[in-house]
Amino acid sequence: MIIDLLKFELKYHFGQISFKVAALLFFILGYFCVAQGGFGSDDVHKNSPYVITNIIALLSLFSIFSGTLFSANVVLRDSMYKMEAVVFTTSIKKLPYFVIRFLGLIISVFSLLVLVALGIYVGTFFLDADRLGSFHIIYFLQPLSVFALPNVLFSAGILFCTAVLTKNVRIIYVVGVLIYILYMLASIFGNSPLLATSTMKAGSPDILPLLLDPFALASFFGETRTWTSLERNQQLFPFDGTFLFNRLLWLGFTALVVLITYRLFNFRLQQQQQAKIKAAKAEEVELVPYRAFAVFSNGFRYHLDTFFAQFKLEMIFLFKNIPIMVMLLLWVFLFGVELKDQLFSGVYGIHSYPATGIIIEEIRSMKFGLVLIIFYAAETISREKSVNIHSLIYSTPVQNSVLWMAKTLSLFALVFILVTLNIGIGIVLQLTHGYFHIELPMYLSLYYYSAFPLLLFVVLIVFIQNLSTNKYLGMLLSMIVIFLVSYAERFGLAHYLFRFATVPDLLHSYFNGFGYYANAFNWYMLYWSAFVIVIAVLTIGMWQRLVEIKVKTRFRSIGLILKQHKWTTVLALLTWISCAAFIYHQTNTIGKYKNKQEQLNWSLAYEQKYKKLASLPQPVIKAVKMSVDLYPSEGKYSIKGTYNLKNETTLPITKIWIYVDPDINSFSVNVAGSKKSEKDERFSQQFMTLKTPLQPNKEVVMRFSIEVIKSGFTPFNSENSIVKNGTYIEIEKFVPHLGYCYNFECEDKHERKKAGLPEVADKPNLNKIYELINLETTISTAIDQQVITVGTLQTSWLANNRQYFKYKTAMPINFMFALSSAQYTLKKERYKGIDLSIYYQPGEEYNLKSMFKAVRDALDYGNAHFAKYPLKQLTIAEIPQYKGAATAYPGVVFSEENINFLGNYSQKGTIDQSYAIAAHETAHQWWANILAPADGAGYAMLTESLAKYTENVLIEKTFGKMYLRKYLAYDNNLYFLNRNNNEEELPLAKTLDQPYVHYQKGGLTMYAVKELIGEQKFNTILSQLIIDHEHPKPKATAADLVNAILKEALPKHKKFINDCFNGVVTYDLGIKLINCKKLTNGKFKIDLEIDAERLSNGDKKLPDLEVDLACFDQLEMDWEPDTKPIYDQKLQINQHKTKLSIIVAHKPKTVVIDSYGYVLDADKSDHLAVVD
Structure with a gap:
């Protein structure tokens, strides 16, 4: 009987049109993700365990939405169709009923992710053979088992319990949104790469955020971020450690909730309250004589009255809808946390002043609001039918246009509420952080720039919902449409003419506001507004009333509907076509638009035509x-x-x-x-x-x-x-x-191979002569x-x-x-015969003092150790925050607005990026201007890496070595965050277009060299490099510097230095405390064990490096920038395990390997041991 009931349950699930549409969607998603997705370097196979796990784990998030729809549509069908009286009086018992309904939901949602895996498998048949590895079924089964199934059990299980206990569709929506918010919070605190700024943040998250992520994506991305291409191609995600605890935690939580739900579930009809209801005493009612009322159902006043009456009902439904209010509160909580994270937890721990211009840039996009709109639209469109009064309402002469307008305007009201809440979040955050310069006009502009695209989506969603045979199908179709719009570029529709209510990046700056992008926004909004007018006409004409009309039949009536509203339709279509023509002219004719494929073809054709003339x-x-x-x-x-x-x-x-x-x-x-x-x-x-x-x-x-x-x-x-x-x-x-321009060439090795072009060789050092x-x-x-x-x-x-x-x-x-x-406003000072100037936006004076100091310090250090600065002036000019941090030219630095001028570095422990960047860019006056390396491989090492070195040394001398340690930790983590996200990593001495190599790794490497051979000796090498290679002598190459360093290095350092420059090598260091005891003379003996691995191309080899070993009499949390160790020695390591003992004069609290943080190590959490 159980099997038969389960078969019946699954047949019912699988027979739903919403399930069939979802099944097709998930299969297509799997196919397109493997075909179009990017998962690291080109060396990562498209059917590798990493790629398959990545796709399945990510798409398991959609189990929230599919579980919400199926719970509301299928689990509650007995209640929805008033069949409980029948079902509960059959011979079926509580346990089988509960288990069958639960398994039916879990299996149906899980089957969608199985279809994702099938889509991935089918997609691999359409890829080039050189992008694939060998097929192993375990690559599919393992992520389905450890990601898909637990995630479905959690999300669908919680939604099932909500449905069973509440029998309220709206509460199911609230719980679905709550699950998503829980995931988002874990993503924020766990530094998930799915968030826009995650790759710009550094540092490994604490264990708690990893455990609190119910979908375990933070654990997956945190663990695999350092995997090499070889590991991604061969290694299954390990089912151990924090990930194992995460799975057990959420499976246990789900099981507990399900058990509690089973105990609370009443397998009988809902009864009235047990308290006795006293019979109401009969009251005398005054009889009112009947009198006839004149009814005018065709006048303007009638339509106006019916509109206001209907609109009032819709607004009451909105504001007295507790689930909607709960979702709005959740919205406030999520956006508040996310906005605070964006402003105060940026790259290198940057804190921004909560200026209104920065805040509106963060809160302008409100795509998540579409989820709430979809839920509320489904409820408001089907509200009359849900409470069985549609027959009464639709038998009245109220016009379709009145109903459409009332319901649509109520959804508009929801949009404006969301914008208002966002503005409130921004203002509250400003006030609570002591920032009182509230710029209301900027906030009010969000009612246009944030709200208007959502209003267009509202009209489209109402159309889809009205066209659908049931509200759950309408919700699913709406989600599909929004997904296709959001990822249209992935599907080959990159042109904004084809991307509904979507506009090019609307960038904001205090210099320029939204600039000329505001004009483009206006045109696109007019373009899509004309389109949705036609959609609105069709929606009104095809509005569902008493008789259910087939979709096919309603589509056949489109011509008649448009004819009935021909002047509105003609005007809208003329506007739409005119806007399309104007936008096309601006984009394609004047702007020379090329999509991704056209740009690829252009690059390939350029090389094929002109490379022979190079x-x-x-x-x-x-x-x-x-x-x-x-x-x-x-x-x-x-x-x-x-x-x-x-x-x-x-x-x-x-x-x-x-x-x-x-x-x-x-x-x-x-x-x-x-x-x-x-x-x-x-x-x-x-x-x-x-x-x-x-x-x-x-x-x-x-x-x-x-x-x-x-x-x-x-x-x-x-x-x-x-x-x-x-x-x-x-x-x-x-x-x-x-x-010939080498930068025009295509660098995708697969596309080059298809075009018959050879692999890209290292770009040659084209000219060693200064021009x-x-x-x-x-x-x-x-x-x-x-x-x-x-x-x-x-x-x-x-x-x-x-x-x-x-x-x-x-x-x-x-x-x-x-x-x-x-x-501009100008601030000047004269320093040792050099005119220093900073041109900046009025009101952005916060960091001028720090920037001037950085310039002075860099000039002093460069003049003392490298070469004399050759110019009589050095100018910093502020530019809008559109991209990057700063750029240096001879005698001029162009410095970005937000980080340098609006960053708040006044808090204790915050890295002063305004100082660091100004020092870095001033250093480029030597490393790019006085010494201009030969173009080609290694160029960036002699510019960016040496500028990073100068920056790091100045930070050390200005703020202290422990302050620099924190800064280097950010660089270390950023290097590992980015190294596997693009093409194969090149050695530092060959770097050109891999910023994480020449910035992060380069800065750490140069500082390591300084620590090994000594600052004075290294600076002498750099000074001599300038003498030997400044104009008019031949330009320097990376090999010139590397050879000079190796010549001065001690034999025991040469292998490490060679690995740093000419190899792709990292390390895995760790320290363990074995024992600590107090000696008779009052000193302390500490017994330690050092673990060390040299990692290269996925292989573990014997290390050969010298590192710092330090002991402190304070815990790490108590370290100040100028804290000094009580023991500080260098240690040569050439074994996997090294045991040693040290003697310290004071009671130790912490012992640290690589104490100043310049060794490349993906996980530095085991670099410190606490002495009990």
Whole structure:
């Protein structure tokens, strides 16, 4: 009987249209995730255990939504269809009934994840063989067993219990949302990579957040973040440690809840309260004589009255709906926690001032609100039917448009409530953190920028819900549509014309507000508003009333409906088409839009056409003279200029090959003495053939002009942004260049192989000769703005209601020049004959003192240890916060707004990033400007890694070594967070395009070298490197520095140093306390055991390194930046296990291996032992 009942239950589940749609969706999700998803480097197989586990674990989150729908739709069917009286009087007992319903839900939800696995399997048949490893069924069974099944048991189990105990659909929704919020909170505290900023945070989470994540995703991503490609291809996720405890904890919790539910479940009809109900005494009722009322059902007043009556009912339903109110409270809690985390727990522990501009950037996107809208829309559309009064309501002459408008406006009210709550969260957070500069106009703008897209979704969701045969199918279809819109780019629909109510990134800055993206937002909102007007007309025309009409029949009536509202429809369609034409013109014609595939084809075709000409000899640029006209309010700029070109080869040059960045809208080039020109518009190339070949050591003048038009319809390029206030352009990247461009090549090895191209080799060190230029620039801009660029300001003047600035370099510089233009305030000081200036936004003076100090310290250190700073000025100019932190040019640093100027570093223990970044960028005056390395492999090591070294040394000297230890810990963790998220990691000496290598690993490596060979010796090496390779001598390569270090290093250090620079090697260190006892002389003897592994390409080998071993008389929590150890010695380790004893003079509290934190180790939690 049990088996038969289970079969019946499953047949009922599987027969639901909502299940069939969900089954198809989950299968497609599995297929597309394996086909389109990115899971680390290209060396990770698409059918590896890591990829399969990743997909199944992530999609198990959807068990919340499928469990919610199935619980409400299937588990409650007896109550819903008034069948309890029949079912409860059959011979079935309580236990079988409970178990069958429970298993039916679990199996149906779990089967969806099995279909995900099947979709993954089918998807692998459509992938290239070189992207796949060998097939093993265990790769599918293990994640289904340890992730999918426990997650389904938890989420569906809790929802089942809620359904059984409450028999209330709305409470089921609340619990579904609560489960999701529980997961989100665990993600926030567990630093889940699913959150937008997680990869920018460092540090391993505590065990508690890992245990509190009911889906165990934080454990999975935390453990696998350091896995190599080899481990990801071969290793199943280990079912032990914290992960095992997590699974047991939540399975135990689920079992307990289910058992309690079974005990509380009454297998009988709901009874009235047991208290006796006293009969009410009959009261005399005054009879009211009947009189007829005149009813006018066609006038405007009638429709207005019915609208207000219906709208009042809908609003009462909203505000007196306890489950909705609970969900709103949960919304406040989740967004409050998340906003606080975003503001006060950023990369390197950055705390931001809670400025309104920063807050609205964080709370503007409200996609999660769509979940609440879907739930509430389903309830409000079907409300009359749910309480069996639809026959009464729909038999009245009330118009469909009245019902549609009342229900839709109530959903609009929910949207505005969500926005209001977000604004309230922001203001409360500001006030509770002592920030009282509340900028209400910015907050009020969210009623447009946040709410309007949601309002469009409301209309679409109402249409879907009205079209669906039942509300649960409508909810599922709405979720599918939102999912497809959110991930449309993955499915090949990258163009925003096809992505409903979605706009390009709406970036906010205090310089520029939402800038020209506000204009694009307006156009897209008008475009989609016209579309939803047609949707609204169709919804009203196909509104469900008394008679259930088949969907097919209702679709056949579309023509009639549109004809009945032809003027509204025609006007909406004309608006829609006109907006589409305008947006297409702005995006595709002016903006040169390319989707991902088109960009790939472009790169492949460029290389196939021009790589064979890469060795064509070209002249070099010796002088640049430019006139730049900025039009900030119009979003455009133009440049006219001349190059002095010199033939520094030994052969005559007959053809000059010019190209510009594809971001340029138009360009023209003319070379004196050229006889013909060949232009390739597709690749922005031009060949100029000279009448008379350019002889060696001779020069020729090239004239050029370019024009750039930017708008909110094109992808934002933070390096080429012309905005109303806060323009920033890295000009050297957008003026004409000569020869072949290696940066245009495709680097995806699989796509290259399909196109018949060889694998990308290390980019060669193309030119070891300095090609310096003299630069003269005249720039015009808006009358109220100041321009900052490379060189010394010669003069400025007003003309034609515009501001003009003329800059000229005092000495030849590398081909590096950028500019910014904004309404600045200036703060200056003079230091040892150098003019120091900071141009900044008024009101953002918080960190100027710290930045000035960093610049002074860096100048002192660089002058003392590297080379004399060659210029008479050093300027920092603030730029909008769109991307990055800062960029250095000769004599100028362009510094990002939020981190440097709006970061709050006043709290004790906070890393002062304004100091660190200013020191780092000032260091680039030596490491990129005075010493400009040869282009190619290792270039970034001699620029970014050495700047990080200088930054770290200055932090140590300014704040203390223990302060730096905390800073290096962030770098260590960021390195391991990012190293397996892209292509195969290269050694430091070959790095070029892997920031986590040349920033994080590079900084740690350079500091380690300093600690091993000594600061003075290392600085002498660096100083000599500049002497040997500054202009006019040949440029330095990474090998030059590595060889110089190895030459000075002791033999015992050479292997470690070589591993750091020329290998991809990390370590696994640990320390254990064996014993500690007090000696007769009052000192303490500590017996220790050191564990050490050298990790390379997944192999564990004998270590060979020297590390610091320190002992402190304080616990780690009590360490101050200037805390000194009571024991500090270096220890040579060349065994897997090393036992030793140390003697300390004072009572020890902690013993630490790698005490200053510069050894690369994925897990440093075992580097410290507490002495009891």
